Amino acid sequence: MGKVNVCLKRSYIIVTSLIAILSALLLAVTLFHHGHIHYNEEIEIMLPGVFAMYGISIITLILAIIGVYGACKEKKWALILFVVGMILGSLILITSDILGLARRPQEVQQLKRHYLQMLPLNNASEITIDSLKEIQIELECCGLDQGYQDWGYNIPQSCLCSQEATNPCVEAPRNSSLSEYTMMNDQYVKIYxxxxxxxxxxxxxxVIDTAMGILLGVILLWLLSVALCIFILCRLSKKEDIPVVVYSTEAKAGNYTPLADSAEVT
Incomplete structure (x- = not known):
């Protein structure tokens, strides 16, 4: 069994430890998110994604621990298990990233259908209306499809333009619920x-593009750990050069003279 370069082993341990830390953080975020959506009405739709995150984080954490153990103890079976597991995981992530890019146009259409189903807003649930009001304040907009007309007569105050608004504004309709809000100069207030x-x-x-970018970075980190692990396996599989012992007929006991005899002669 050959000797592994110290720098190579330390580099692999650092990269694998970073993967373990990221996996532990992902597991903690998944646990928090699972508890946060526990009372959400759409929890059944979110559960498959949550379970997938559980599987990815736990399996990656276990593989990283096995990989560090294999590098420290120079165990080939542990390193081989790490390489096989990480390669399979990388292939799954690469496939998911490609499918995500391919489904991008379909996601846009699905989002449109999802939000347009909320119309008319006067008949929407209180949870939907409250979340949409927060969105209107955050994104400086009003309504979903036709602007403030989606609200009919009852335009919420979240449509009112703030003083720091950067998006265009128009005067509120005179027959709307906001007609009572007037400026000091008797001009009607403006809405988004x-x-x-x-x-x-x-x-x-x-958000999806950011997630795909992060996923690509994770894939590259995993592939780096796989490459370092393969280099370590190659070093462990390499046999050390053992010097060959050659027998010589000239090496006889009679060819040597003790030093003590020469000292006595003098």
Whole structure:
């Protein structure tokens, strides 16, 4: 069994330990998210994704621990198990990333159908209305598809333009529920002009693109750990050069003279 370079072993342990830390953080975030959505109405839709995150984080954490153990103790079986597991995991993540990019247009259409189902907003549930009000304040918009007209007569105060608003605003309809809010110069208040659906889709797509970028970074980190582990396995499989012992007929006991005899002669 050959000797493993110290720098190579330390590099592998550092990378694998980083993977273990990230896996532990992912597991903690998944536990928190699972508890947060426990009382959500759409928990049945979210559960498959939560269980997938559990599986990825736990399996990756176990593989990372086995990989560090294999490097420290120079156990080939542990390193081989780490390589096989991480390669399979990397292939799954690469496939998911490619499928996510391919399904991007379908996700946009699905988001549109999901939000347009909430119309008319006057008949929407209180939870939907409250969440949409928060979205209107955050994204500086009003309504979903046709702007403030989606609210009919009852336009919420979350559609009112703030003093720091950057999106375009228009005067509120005179027959709306906001007609009682007037400026000091007897001008009607202004509300956000644009609807929220384009901003919502752009925001969700940005989150998806960010997640895919993070996923690509994780894949590269996993592949780096696999490459380092393969180098360690190659070093362990390499046989050390053992010097060959050659017998010589000249090496006889009679060819040597004790030093004590020469000292007595002098």
């Amino acid at each position: 002009k644009e609807s929220c659906l384009p901003y919502l889709i752009a925001y969700v797509m940005m």
